[in-house]
Amino acid sequence: MKALGLIVEYNPFHNGHSYHLQTAKELVNAEIVIAVMSGNFLQRGEPALLSKWFRTKMALLGGVDIVFELPYSFATQKAEVFANGAISILDAAGCESLCFGSESGDIHSFQHTIKYIGDHHDQYEKAINKNIKTGVSYPKALSLAYNEVANFNGLVNLSVPNNILGIQYMQAIKKQNSSIEVFTIKRKNADYHDLKFSSETIASATSIRKAIFSKVDQIEQYVPTTTNELLKQYLVLYGSFHHWENYWPYLQFRILQTSPQELREIYEVEEGIENRLIAASLTSLSFQEFMEKIKTKRYTWTRLQRICTHILTNSKKIEMNTNQEKATYLRLLGMTQNGREYLNKMKKHFQLPIVSRLASYKSKEIELDIRAGKMYSFGLTNNFARQALINQEFSQPPIFINE
C-alpha cells in the first residue's frame, strides 16, 4: 500500500487542506494518507482552536487515514526541529512520499535553493552573522542573508513560512537518510498572512479562526460540512474554543509566582528575557498587551509565543532535549478502516513503537505531551468542561472512523 505523508496542524481542517490532500493523493497515486499533526499547541506557539481529538476527527472525515501526533518537543519549535520530528515520524510509518504546500508549487526551485545555499554556505553564514549583529531576530537575519546571497535568482521566497518549512522538510529527509520522495503543490488562493477571505471556497486557517472568534462572518463556505459540524459540537461540549487570551490569567499567575532564576529553567527563557516577562506581566491586562510589551526587534512574535507556551506547560530546558533529531514513538490519534488495515499489515516493519494507550507507554518525551494536554484544558473556563478535557488525555482511545 503506497503511503503519502502530510505534515499538518489543521487548525481547523478547511477546503484548502481538502484540496491539497486530494490533489496530492492523485499526484503520487497514494492508497493511504498518513498525517503527522501538531497536538494541542502549535508551531507558532499557540493553543489550537480545538483539541487534537476533534482535529483528528476532522482530518479522518476529510480524507486522512491515519493521524499521528507530532510530540510537543518537536511541535512547539522552530521550523528545523519541527521538520526533524515530522519527517522522522512519516519515515518510521513507512511513507514513500511527502507533499507540502508552497507558494510556487515548483519542487525544482526548492531543490535549486537547497543546492544554492549549500554552495554558498560560507557567504550565507557570514551574511547571517552580520545581520544578527544589527539586533534583528534570527529568522529575520536568515531571511535578509538569504536575500543578499541568493538575490532571488529563481529561488524560493524564504520570507514565507510555508516555504521555510518546505526547505526544512527536504533538509531533514536528507539528514535522516530517508527515502521519502518530496512533492509540492501550489497553495490555492490562500495567502498565509492574508486576513481577508480571498476566494469563494478557500480561505486561510488564519482568516477562518478570525471569523470564528469575531462571530460575525460565516465560515460554512470555507470548510467541509464535517468540520463545520465538529466546530459546532465542540462549542456545545466545551463551551468555547481555545485562545491565548483564555490562558492569560494562568500565564500571568505562573510568571508572577516564579523567581527569575526559576523562570530561566524554562526552555527558551534566556538572555534576561525573564525580567522582561515579569515586568510586563505586572502591568498587562491581556495576553495581547503582554505580548506587545515584551516584543523586541530581536524576538519574533512566534518565538515569544513559544516561550509563553513553554511557561504554561512548565517545559524545562532539561526536559526539552534539543539534540533529539528524531521522534521516539508514534502516538496514534486516529485512523479509518483503511488506516487500520495499513497499520495491521505494516506496523511490524515500523521503526518506532505505536502508542495507542498512554497507560502502556512511558517516556520522558511523552510526559511533555501529557502535560501539554492537561494545560490545554485550562483554556476552558467551565470547571466541568475543563475536567472532561483533562481526563480525555488519559481515557481517549484513538479515534476510529469506519467509512
Next chain:
Amino acid sequence: MKALGLIVEYNPFHNGHSYHLQTAKELVNAEIVIAVMSGNFLQRGEPALLSKWFRTKMALLGGVDIVFELPYSFATQKAEVFANGAISILDAAGCESLCFGSESGDIHSFQHTIKYIGDHHDQYEKAINKNIKTGVSYPKALSLAYNEVANFNGLVNLSVPNNILGIQYMQAIKKQNSSIEVFTIKRKNADYHDLKFSSETIASATSIRKAIFSKVDQIEQYVPTTTNELLKQYLVLYGSFHHWENYWPYLQFRILQTSPQELREIYEVEEGIENRLIAASLTSLSFQEFMEKIKTKRYTWTRLQRICTHILTNSKKIEMNTNQEKATYLRLLGMTQNGREYLNKMKKHFQLPIVSRLASYKSKEIELDIRAGKMYSFGLTNNFARQALINQEFSQPPIFINE
C-alpha cells in the same frame, strides 16, 4: 504612651472584635492599640475575605491605632510559629501588654496549664508519641495527650483553637524573654466552631463569612457600620470577595503542571502527599472536592489548606525559614493620627526597621509577602480588578486615618 498589643486576623472586623478591643484597652488602661494582623492569607491556610488593606481600614476605624502585617512566613503556619512571629513584632514595637480572647477569660488557668505541662513534660511527650503512632494528626495527638495527662484539673481546654493560641503566645513571650504582660478576656457569645448566629449583635467571623457568601442572611447587626461600608465598597471595587474556590483553577493548574519532585520543593509538601495532590487534582471539580479527596486522619484540614496556600504562592522549603523565631521587620499597613504620634516618638527605640514602602526595603522574607500579595489577586475573576490589586501591593502607602 502605654501600648496594648493585639494579635488579629479581622476576617472581617466585627462587633466581637470591637468588644474585645474596648474591654482590653480599659483593662490595661492603654493609650495606644497596636495590632499585628495576618496579611492576605490566614493561619488556617485560607485567603482572607478581603485584602489586608481593607482589613487594615476596618481595624483603624474600629479603634486600632497601628496595624503591622504578620509576615507570610509566620502567618500561614501552625500556632507555635504564628505566635513566635506575632509576639516578636509586638515586642519590637514596644507593647507593654497583650490581651487575647479565650473561652474562660481566666489567665490563671493558662499560667497553671503551662506550668502543669512543664512539670509533666516527659509524661506528656510520651503520650504524644503514643497517640501519633495511632495515625492521627499532630494537633490531635497533642490534644489527646494533653487530656490524658492533664485530665482537665482546672486547666484550659486545648481542643479550642483560641486557647491553643493563647498558650503559644505565653510560651513565645517566655522564650523571647519579652516583658509583655499577658491578659485574657472571655470571648462573648461567639463559639468559634458555631456556624449559627448566637446573639443579637455578636457572631463569629466564621458565621459572618458564611452569611456573606450565602448572600441570604444580613450581617449589619454583627459588624460596625464602618465594616459594613467597607465590605460594600470592596464588592464595588473588585467585584467579589476572596474564597478558596476562586483559586481552585490556579491551584489545579499549578499542581497539574508540576512534577512530584518539583512539588516536594514546596514548604510542607512531604511524606508523599505530592502524589495524593496530583491524583486528586486530576479528578476534582472544586476545591471542596479536592480537599475531601486529600483529607486523611493524619492531616488536619487546616494543615492541608496551608499546603495548598504554599503551592499557590510557590513558597519553597528553602524560602520558609522554619528556624526563624522572630520577625525581622515591621511592615506598617496603617495608622491613625494617634498611631503616627506614637511611631514618631517611639520608633527610634524599636528593635526592628519599620517598612512603609516596599521599594525601600529588601529581604528574602518580605519577598514572600509580596508574592503572596500578587497571588491573592488571582481570587478576583475580573482582569481589571486583579490588575488593580496586583499593583496595590507596590503602590499602596500605609493607610492613614485622621480621626
